[in-house]
Amino acid sequence: MSLVRSHSVAPFMPTSPGRLIHEDLTTAVKKPKKVVFAAAADHTYPPPSIVPNAIPTPRHLTAKAVENHKGWTLGATETDVIKRTIHKLTDHLLDTTQCYSKQAKTPLLLVYERALEMHPVLREFENEWATRCIITAHLKATAAAARAN
Numbered sequence: 480m481s482l483v484r485s486h487s488v489a490p491f492m493p494t495s496p497g498r499l500i501h502e503d504l505t506t507a508v509k510k511p512k513k514v515v516f517a518a519a520a521d522h523t524y525p526p527p528s529i530v531p532n533a534i535p536t537p538r539h540l541t542a543k544a545v546e547n548h549k550g551w552t553l554g555a556t557e558t559d560v561i562k563r564t565i566h567k568l569t570d571h572l573l574d575t576t577q578c579y580s581k582q583a584k585t586p587l588l589l590v591y592e593r594a595l596e597m598h599p600v601l602r603e604f605e606n607e608w609a610t611r612c613i614i615t616a617h618l619k620a621t622a623a624a625a626r627a628n
Contacts, residue, residue, distance in 0.1 A: 560598075576626075
């Protein structure tokens with residue numbers, strides 16, 4: 480008596496005695512036509528910035544005030560204007576009772592888009608780290624205030 484029942488193997492997969500199922504598939508698997516090698520510089524992490532000479536992301540990016548980060552080079556007045564703009568966008572487009580990681584992707588991208596339109600200087604920061612830092616700090620404060628109430 481066979482231990483394998485005939486209905487346990489899919490009816491469309493023929494089995495051969497002594498052969499594994501995947502050995503019958505040699506004609507179904509196609510080998511790549513061309514192998515392409517890339518330079519080691521193309522495989523860096525994090526990926527290189529799209530903007531040449533962008534201000535690099537700080538090694539330990541946190542939700543602290545953006546002006547306390549090493550890469551932030553803007554003056555106090557410009558910093559205040561940018562922060563107020565991003566705070567208004569965040570309050571208008573996002574759920575301020577939730578932290579950054581809980582936000583929906585579409586409205587969050589809209590905040591980034593509008594912030595870059597209003598303040599082109601933010602394009603100088605690699606991967607929009609300055610904008611992310613301001614949004615994260617603001618949402619952290621508003622979510623904590625919402626939990627306290």
